[in-house]
Amino acid sequence: MNDFVKQSLQIAQNIQQNVDEHFKPPAQGEKARTNQVIDAVLVKDTEIYLEKVVNQINGAYEHGWYDACAVLLRRLIETLIIEMYEAHQIDHKIKDSQGNFITLKHLIVQATQEKKWNLGRKGKHLEALKALGDLSAHNRRFIAVRSDIEKLIPNIRIVVQELVTLANLKKT
Numbered sequence: 001m002n003d004f005v006k007q008s009l010q011i012a013q014n015i016q017q018n019v020d021e022h023f024k025p026p027a028q029g030e031k032a033r034t035n036q037v038i039d040a041v042l043v044k045d046t047e048i049y050l051e052k053v054v055n056q057i058n059g060a061y062e063h064g065w066y067d068a069c070a071v072l073l074r075r076l077i078e079t080l081i082i083e084m085y086e087a088h089q090i091d092h093k094i095k096d097s098q099g100n101f102i103t104l105k106h107l108i109v110q111a112t113q114e115k116k117w118n119l120g121r122k123g124k125h126l127e128a129l130k131a132l133g134d135l136s137a138h139n140r141r142f143i144a145v146r147s148d149i150e151k152l153i154p155n156i157r158i159v160v161q162e163l164v165t166l167a168n169l170k171k172t
Contacts, residue, residue, distance in 0.1 A: 032058035037069065037153055038076075042160050046169035050079065054160075066144035067136035073149075073156065074104065074133025077126055080163035081107045087168040088116050104130050117166050125155040 032055050035041075040058070043050040053076050060069035082101055085091040094102050094110055101107070108130060112123035119126075129152060135142040164170050 037061045070132045070136035070144050077129050078104045081111050083167035125159045
């Protein structure tokens with residue numbers, strides 16, 4: 001191979017590497033354009049990881065990645081329940097004998113029966129979010145569609161706002 005061809009190939013490889021690097025998404029992710037699933041204001045000024053998860057939920061929905069959205073919703077609910085228990089310094093109630101947090105199924109049962117707050121009826125909304133997240137994460141033949149998320153959106157706002165408040169993550 002002559003020098004001209006070698007140099008041309010090297011230039012082409014360098015260009016391809018620059019293009020690949022230029023078009024990568026930002027290291028910290030993109031900001032969702034909308035708040036179609038959860039209004040970001042519900043978790044604004046709480047914890048950065050909650051803000052980022054809500055952003056990812058909205059971004060996944062915007063792009064039609066409904067399984068990802070469902071799994072992230074499940075994660076958010078689990079995190080907020082744990083935050084509630086920690087805020088009230090009763091997280092020992094949701095840990096097993098090794099000090100690990102119990103499963104989301106049991107977290108929901110505990111949270112809806114806890115006397116420090118009254119989640120009662122919201123338990124069914126928590127269970128519906130968990131069920132969709134479980135299907136998206138664990139059922140290899142299930143593929144979530146937009147309507148799976150859409151039908152839960154009104155209750156998602158209510159549940160997230162309630163859990164954020166009970167976890168004392170927002171004072172307003």
